[in-house]
Amino acid sequence: MKALQLHGYGSGDNLMHEEIPTPQAGPGQVLVRVRAAAVNPLDAKLASGAMRQFMPLAFPWIPGMDFAGTVEAAGAGVTTLPPGTAVYGTNPAGGAYAEYLVAQADAVALKPASRSFEEAASVPVAALTAWQGLMRAGQLQAGQTVLIHGGAGAVGAYAVQFAHQLGARVIATAAAKDLDFVRSLGADEALDYRATPFETVVRDVDVVFDLVGGDVQQRSFGVLKFGGYLVATSQPPSPEEAARHGVHGVMFGMKPSAEDLARVAQQLDAGTLQTDVARTYPLAQAGQAWTDSARRHPAAGPPATPPPSAPNVHGKIVLVGTSEAE
Numbered sequence: 001m002k003a004l005q006l007h008g009y010g011s012g013d014n015l016m017h018e019e020i021p022t023p024q025a026g027p028g029q030v031l032v033r034v035r036a037a038a039v040n041p042l043d044a045k046l047a048s049g050a051m052r053q054f055m056p057l058a059f060p061w062i063p064g065m066d067f068a069g070t071v072e073a074a075g076a077g078v079t080t081l082p083p084g085t086a087v088y089g090t091n092p093a094g095g096a097y098a099e100y101l102v103a104q105a106d107a108v109a110l111k112p113a114s115r116s117f118e119e120a121a122s123v124p125v126a127a128l129t130a131w132q133g134l135m136r137a138g139q140l141q142a143g144q145t146v147l148i149h150g151g152a153g154a155v156g157a158y159a160v161q162f163a164h165q166l167g168a169r170v171i172a173t174a175a176a177k178d179l180d181f182v183r184s185l186g187a188d189e190a191l192d193y194r195a196t197p198f199e200t201v202v203r204d205v206d207v208v209f210d211l212v213g214g215d216v217q218q219r220s221f222g223v224l225k226f227g228g229y230l231v232a233t234s235q236p237p238s239p240e241e242a243a244r245h246g247v248h249g250v251m252f253g254m255k256p257s258a259e260d261l262a263r264v265a266q267q268l269d270a271g272t273l274q275t276d277v278a279r280t281y282p283l284a285q286a287g288q289a290w291t292d293s294a295r296r297h298p299a300a301g302p303p304a305t306p307p308p309s310a311p312n313v314h315g316k317i318v319l320v321g322t323s324e325a326e
């Protein structure tokens with residue numbers, strides 16, 4: 001099969017388009033013919049070696065956690081996903097920038113029937129992080145107030161929708177250009193993170209969902225109620241600060257879950273969950289896709305103008321044409 005792989009830490013320029021043996025599905029696994037794979041910021045971060053202390057890579061490594069495609073073969077014990085089934089899912093170890101990948105069957109669900117492979121591939125990591133982070137780690141309840149930092153990003157856009165649908169009061173921080181977007185997703189209040197220091201106008205929230213980290217996280221302890229939850233995705237909250245403020249500080253990591261993916265697929269099919277694909281690229285242009293992905297959020301990457309032909313400024317960048325069947 002064709003795959004994009006890295007033979008050592010590096011950038012998108014080091015991705016090699018190679019012919020390698022097609023993997024086999026073992027017990028409890030499925031072999032998926034990949035039709036689309038999303039670009040997550042973590043792909044390039046892992047590739048660069050910036051996270052090698054916590055998440056070292058074994059080379060050669062094929063990037064790509066989010067995928068959508070069709071089951072090619074089911075391993076022993078997998079009875080619910082016969083060949084030909086359209087699925088979507090997530091593989092934390094990567095592998096989606098290829099014609100085929102092997103995934104755990106319990107990390108794969110039926111693709112939302114009403115959505116394209118590209119749309120489906122853009123969903124898993126971001127939507128599961130939002131759902132599990134708010135509902136499980138943050139224990140958010142109807143009637144509570146949640147502050148979501150980075151509400152217009154890939155995870156934040158789902159978090160705003162899930163929290164609103166639950167019946168929570170939602171305050172989201174975002175760039176000025178994105179304030180109407182987060183309001184359209186259900187935010188009751190939208191704060192321009194460059195213009196309004198959130199701690200001057202927000203207090204007594206039950207949950208802070210921190211998708212930004214750094215100084216933003218540090219300033220978040222003081223806006224929580226006693227006993228509230230600060231759930232972070234990029235940097236562990238200080239236990240000392242959490243104790244000093246009488247709150248729970250939780251570093252949260254998304255866990256692949258077929259059950260959660262099935263719930264999200266139902267919402268996508270019912271039309272109650274908005275999802276956006278920013279732009280699609282052929283698999284062979286993954287390096288360029290990484291560069292453009294980093295450029296879209298100047299705070300997180302080098303300042304630059306957005307890609308000229310981007311039809312949508314929100315949502316994920318997705319790689320297509322990963323399967324020869326395209």
Ligand SMILES: NC(=O)c1ccc[n+]([C@@H]2O[C@H](COP(=O)([O-])OP(=O)(O)OC[C@H]3O[C@@H](n4cnc5c(N)ncnc54)[C@H](OP(=O)(O)O)[C@@H]3O)[C@@H](O)[C@H]2O)c1
Nearest residue numbers: 129150152153154155173175193211233234253254297299
């Ligand atoms: N632990 C896990 O399992 C897990 C899973 C998924 C993601 N993550 C992490 O979660 C974080 C968010 O991921 P993502 O995919 O949603 O990222 P993303 O799509 O890049 O979105 C980040 C958003 O935050 C905004 N932002 C930047 N600085 C801000 C500030 N000071 N205040 C408020 N908003 C700010 C950005 O706006 P601009 O456009 O203005 O830059 C952008 O809209 C990343 O660090 C990612 O690595 C962790």
